[in-house]
Amino acid sequence: MAVDSNPKTAGGPGSGGRIPAPSGRPLRRRPGNRPWVALLVALLLVVEVYPLVWMFLTSLKSNSDYLNNSTWSLPTTWEWGNYTEAWTTGNIGLYIQNSLLAVLPALALILLLGTAAGFALQVMVWKGRNLTLLVFLAGMMVPPQMILLPLFTVYFRTGLSGTLWPLILTYTGTGLPLTVFMMATYYKTVPRELFEAATIDGAGILRAFWTISLPMVRNALLTVGLVQFFFVWNDLLIALTFTNNQDLRTIQVGLLNFTGDFGATQYGPLFAAICINVFGTLVIYLFLNQKVMKGLTSGAVKG
Amino acid sequence: MHRVLGDRKAVLILLGPALLVHSLIMLVPMVWSLGYSFTSGNTIEGFTANGLGNFQRLFTDPAVHDALWFTAKYAVVVTVGQVVAGYLLALLYVFFLKRASALVRTLVFFPVVLPTVAVGLLFQKLFQVAPQTGPVNSLLNAVGIDSVDWFGSAGHAFWVLIVMDVWRSMGFYAVLLFAGILDIPEEVLESARLDGASGLRLVRHIVLPMSFPVLLSSLIFSINGTLKAFDSIVALTGGGPGNATTPLTLYMFQTSFTYGDYGYGSTVAMLLTVVCLLVTLVVFRVSRRDLTEG
Numbered sequence: 001m002a003v004d005s006n007p008k009t010a011g012g013p014g015s016g017g018r019i020p021a022p023s024g025r026p027l028r029r030r031p032g033n034r035p036w037v038a039l040l041v042a043l044l045l046v047v048e049v050y051p052l053v054w055m056f057l058t059s060l061k062s063n064s065d066y067l068n069n070s071t072w073s074l075p076t077t078w079e080w081g082n083y084t085e086a087w088t089t090g091n092i093g094l095y096i097q098n099s100l101l102a103v104l105p106a107l108a109l110i111l112l113l114g115t116a117a118g119f120a121l122q123v124m125v126w127k128g129r130n131l132t133l134l135v136f137l138a139g140m141m142v143p144p145q146m147i148l149l150p151l152f153t154v155y156f157r158t159g160l161s162g163t164l165w166p167l168i169l170t171y172t173g174t175g176l177p178l179t180v181f182m183m184a185t186y187y188k189t190v191p192r193e194l195f196e197a198a199t200i201d202g203a204g205i206l207r208a209f210w211t212i213s214l215p216m217v218r219n220a221l222l223t224v225g226l227v228q229f230f231f232v233w234n235d236l237l238i239a240l241t242f243t244n245n246q247d248l249r250t251i252q253v254g255l256l257n258f259t260g261d262f263g264a265t266q267y268g269p270l271f272a273a274i275c276i277n278v279f280g281t282l283v284i285y286l287f288l289n290q291k292v293m294k295g296l297t298s299g300a301v302k303g
Numbered sequence: 304m305h306r307v308l309g310d311r312k313a314v315l316i317l318l319g320p321a322l323l324v325h326s327l328i329m330l331v332p333m334v335w336s337l338g339y340s341f342t343s344g345n346t347i348e349g350f351t352a353n354g355l356g357n358f359q360r361l362f363t364d365p366a367v368h369d370a371l372w373f374t375a376k377y378a379v380v381v382t383v384g385q386v387v388a389g390y391l392l393a394l395l396y397v398f399f400l401k402r403a404s405a406l407v408r409t410l411v412f413f414p415v416v417l418p419t420v421a422v423g424l425l426f427q428k429l430f431q432v433a434p435q436t437g438p439v440n441s442l443l444n445a446v447g448i449d450s451v452d453w454f455g456s457a458g459h460a461f462w463v464l465i466v467m468d469v470w471r472s473m474g475f476y477a478v479l480l481f482a483g484i485l486d487i488p489e490e491v492l493e494s495a496r497l498d499g500a501s502g503l504r505l506v507r508h509i510v511l512p513m514s515f516p517v518l519l520s521s522l523i524f525s526i527n528g529t530l531k532a533f534d535s536i537v538a539l540t541g542g543g544p545g546n547a548t549t550p551l552t553l554y555m556f557q558t559s560f561t562y563g564d565y566g567y568g569s570t571v572a573m574l575l576t577v578v579c580l581l582v583t584l585v586v587f588r589v590s591r592r593d594l595t596e597g
Contacts, residue, residue, distance in 0.1 A: 049410060050438075116321060147332035199308075234534070256538060293412050297479045
């Protein structure tokens with residue numbers, strides 16, 4: 001670890017066989033660079049990480065501690081009660097429950113429908129599949145503001161307002177284009193002959209999709225699922241539009257209104273609420289960061 | 304054997320549900336929204352035909368001009384900030400940190416997945432002046448500068464927004480561009496070095512042109528995202544002070560839901576869509592010319 005994190009030795013003469021990083025030989029000859037680089041990296045990490053640490057420490061402060069002492073100080077007493085207060089009095093528990101109830105069904109629908117469509121568009125052979133893919137792609141270009149008002153009318157007229165269904169349906173619709181596109185791309189790497197062979201063995205194409213193709217794109221499903229999870233979980237615009245009722249608020253809408261509802265003077269619980277919101281993504285990121293990074297950036301290149 | 308893969312019934316079963324949802328949630332509402340822009344009113348009170356009234360209003364509405372100008376300014380500055388910061392980080396990863404960069408890459412990427420609302424509220428508190436002097440103002444005080452009321456003036460609020468968005472997403476562009484720079488063949492860099500190119504000259508003449516395609520897709524992705532930015536601005540400034548940081552996305556939302564004018568809201572949404580499509584088109588045109596000339 002100590003060796004690895006020291007840039008001076010990381011590019012040392014013995015490590016010529018490494019593949020990815022182009023060896024910066026001219027730079028390596030000037031060790032004078034090194035303290036400068038170390039300082040830069042340290043500064044970078046402080047700028048990226050310190051705000052989060054500060055937020056966590058502040059979430060444990062009492063009101064008077066927060067208002068009267070320096071912003072840099074540690075909490076004088078560690079007020080874990082701020083978290084219970086945010087969870088119950090601040091309703092964050094309810095908001096998280098709403099978010100889960102909206103996000104998980106939407107995620108399941110996005111993955112199921114998106115993968116099936118990706119399979120039909122990439123593996124199966126029929127006229128007009130390129131055009132259909134373009135129709136899906138058009139959905140990625142247009143800002144969501146373009147669909148909100150008609151959908152509001154439909155949900156209102158059909159009596160779906162007042163439930164979480166508008167969120168589930170809208171998230172599914174907005175998540176599909178990228179999912180279809182990414183899944184179609186993943187299926188490109190699976191040879192078509194495989195499915196032909198499977199169907200010779202007597203399995204129908206639908207069964208081949210379910211029992212053969214799905215296990216093969218398992219990794220892709222996880223990656224795409226993560227990408228969509230972050231999009232949907234972090235969404236504010238759609239949730240703000242369709243949750244006209246306080247009991248239906250998702251975590252993002254609830255957090256945005258937190259100060260208004262709970263009194264602007266409850267600083268500890270407010271920071272605790274922000275921390276709770278961050279905590280979920282932190283846990284996922286802790287375990288799956290490489291997949292998350294790969295998924296989000298590949299979505300960008302193709303989109 | 305393509306008979307099996309061309310099974311129309313199977314295509315219908317697999318593709319049908321997704322296409323149906325896509326049509327009902329995306330395609331039909333888009334067209335419907337176009338229809339709304341010729342009316343005024345809303346779902347609850349009903350709509351009345353308004354002809355081209357909304358479009359006339361769109362061209363003379365000072366709030367639209369402000370929102371359009373803010374959207375443009377914000378998109379350009381954030382896009383440049385994100386991509387430049389990302390590119391510098393990517394260079395740092397590739398040429399200075401090398402193998403040790405994995406941990407730094409992962410840490411700097413983390414804010415990308417944070418909920419925007421949480422980040423917005425966090426930055427509100429980081430930059431606040433009252434009731435408590437936040438870390439940023441404390442830092443300024445420490446070097447002898449008076450606290451700044453960051454959200455009290457349009458100019459300051461704009462820069463806090465920029466700082467936040469660059470902070471939030473530079474790790475993303477860094478990873479994207481890092482992959483692009485790694486794709487440059489080792490031999491090319493090596494021979495450039497043998498010719499005596501190093502440091503900035505190596506970057507300018509070899510690395511930059513050779514990572515141009517991925518730089519371009521970063522640019523397109525970034526400008527597309529920043530033109531549609533909504534969450535971060537609502538959470539940080541709420542469009543204020545006044546309407547100084549109100550982009551088109553937020554103005555559309557306010558027109559529709561605060562003032563209950565769905566017709567005009569749809570017209571603003573259409574303007575936003577046109578702007579997004581035009582910008583993407585222009586970026587593509589310009590970049591294609593560059594590629595053939597270079």
